[in-house]
Amino acid sequence: MPPKRRREPTLDEQIAIYLREYRELDPQVEKVVNALSRLDRRMSVAYSRHLGAADLSQGEWEVLKALVMAGDPYQLWPGTxxxxxxxxxxxxxxxxxxxxxxxxxxxxxxxxxRVRVIVGITEAGHQKWLEVMRLASVFEEGLLQDLDPQERGVLGELLTRLLRRVEDDQPDAGGRLTDLD
Amino acid sequence: MPPKRRREPTLDEQIAIYLREYRELDPQVEKVVNALSRLDRRMSVAYSRHLGAADLSQGEWEVLKALVMAGDPYQLWPGTxxxxxxxxxxxxxxxxxxxxxxxxxxxxxxxxxRVRVIVGITEAGHQKWLEVMRLASVFEEGLLQDLDPQERGVLGELLTRLLRRVEDDQPDAGGRLTDLD
DNA sequence: CCTGTAGTCTTCGATATCGAACTTTAGCTT
DNA sequence: AAGCTAAAGTTCGATATCGAAGACTACAGG
Incomplete structure (x- = not known):
């Protein structure tokens, strides 16, 4: 028998350990929240690699993305x-x-x-967003490659429901500037 | 009709906007990755509130959690x-x-x-973990309150499959120190 | 043995974020 | 209309993280 490489304990195994010490926890809830935060960390690291190639930090990219997602005329307030x-x-x-x-x-x-500020995206910013998006989409596809379309749909739906729950707790009046009178 | 509060655009709406500008993207993939990163951010903010009450930063809590999840004897190397x-x-x-x-x-x-270092948890650390866990679990339950047990299971499974995909890319030899010869 | 090399953690300088104080403007209240 | 209060951003000091360089240990080969 060749000396086999040690494997990381699975998430289920790790959760099982601390459930023994605090039995009131719901194993399914723990699994979801732990998987979520770990996934996000890994995604961040992966994105950072691609962003470096485009001379952009993750934070800067998030802002560009938010502006593009706001749609024409691609303007948002800092508060939003x-x-x-x-x-x-x-x-x-x-x-x-x-x-x-x-x-x-x-x-x-x-x-x-005049207290408010309007942030807009330039043509160069728009191009930069597209450049990074091309790189990022390759990683994103790879991340979800094991899920078939139906599973992707289910996952997206379930996550959206969670998101709605937390985002409703922190409402924001705003959005696209054109929505305003 | 009372003047109603403006609502944030839904995630689907926001994604639809930038899909028009880059049509090769898979809407389901975009929905999943965007929901994931947003959820994690909101969870971070929520955890921070509870952690402040326990005089602990989020990063410190993550370390305590990892040590508890490692199981007896609750020791890990910094590299792990x-x-x-x-x-x-x-x-x-x-x-x-x-x-x-x-x-x-x-x-x-x-x-x-002697190049390696062993990090262990103290009794006080263990207690602190439990204290925070009690607070956090309330938030975690609230986050998943809209999902029935079956949906929670499905979500956990799907997320775990994604996690396996990314974590396998960055393997680690280690784990609990007791696993070693 | 002695040296080279790889691996593990720490140190250091630069950058990003936070919480709190501050500035400016808008809208109310009297 | 003058002052109050609230709201939006910016500034400032403290802290956390990163990448790269450094220190130390183990191990393999001559």
Whole structure:
């Protein structure tokens, strides 16, 4: 018998261990939340690799993505970005600073309310988003390669229901600027 | 008709927008990866609230959790922590420093190989883990409250399959120290 | 043995995020 | 209309993470 490489304990095994110490926990809940956070960490690492190739940090990419997802005219307030990305306003300010220096976004005061600021995306920013998206989509496809279309649909639906539950707790008045009077 | 509060666009709506600009993307894949990263961010924010009540940072809690999940004798090498948590060794060193100062873990050289270090959990650390777990489990249950047991099982299974796919790409030799000769 | 090489953790400098204080503007209240 | 209060971003100090360089140990080959 060749000396076989040691394998990491499975998630189920690891959870089983601490369930013995705190029996009130729901094993299925623990499995879901642990898998979720681990998956996100791995995804972050993978994305970072591709983003490095495009001279962009993960945080900067998130902002560009949010702007593209906002749709025409691709403008958002910092406060909306802060809510959607789940970051403090301070972090948004700095991300915008960097993207601005790179010429990927614009920042101007909102004429309708001079306390507000309008962040927009430049053509270069739009192109950069597309460039990264091409790289990222290869990884994303690989991540889901073991799931057939039906399973992908189910997974997306279940996750969306969880998301709705948590995002409703932190509502945001805003969205696309064009939605406003 | 009362002036109704504006609602955030749904994830499906936001994805639909950028699918128009890059048609090769698989809508189901995009839905899954976007929901995943957003969920994790919201969960982080929620956990942070509870952790603050226990005077612990999220990173410190992750280390305690990994040690408990390792099972008796609750010891891991920094390198294993680094792999399991998806962080650089440097970050692990600092987290251990803090936990050490708080008296929640131990750190000693491995007698079998003096390059290695053994990180263990103290009784206080174990108690702290339990304290946080009690708080966290309330949030976790709330997060999954809309899913029946069958759906929870399906979600856990699907996520685990994704996780296996990404974690296999970054193997780690190790695990519990007792597994070694 | 002695040296070279690989592996493990720590240190160091740079950057990103957070929480809190501050600035500016808008909208109310009297 | 003057001042109050609330809201939106920015600034500031503290902390966490990363990447790269460094220190130390084990092991293999001459």
């Amino acid at each position: 970005l802060s809510n959607r990305l789940g970051l403090t306003p301070a972090a948004i300010t700095h991300r915008i600073d960097r993207l601005l220096a790179a010429g990927l976004v614009t920042r101007e005061r909102d004429p309708a309310n | 922590l680094s792999n399991r948590l998806g962080l650089t060794p440097a970050a692990i060193t600092h987290r251990i420093d803090r936990l050490l100062a708080a008296g929640l873990v131990t750190r000693e050289r491995d007698p079998a190989n």
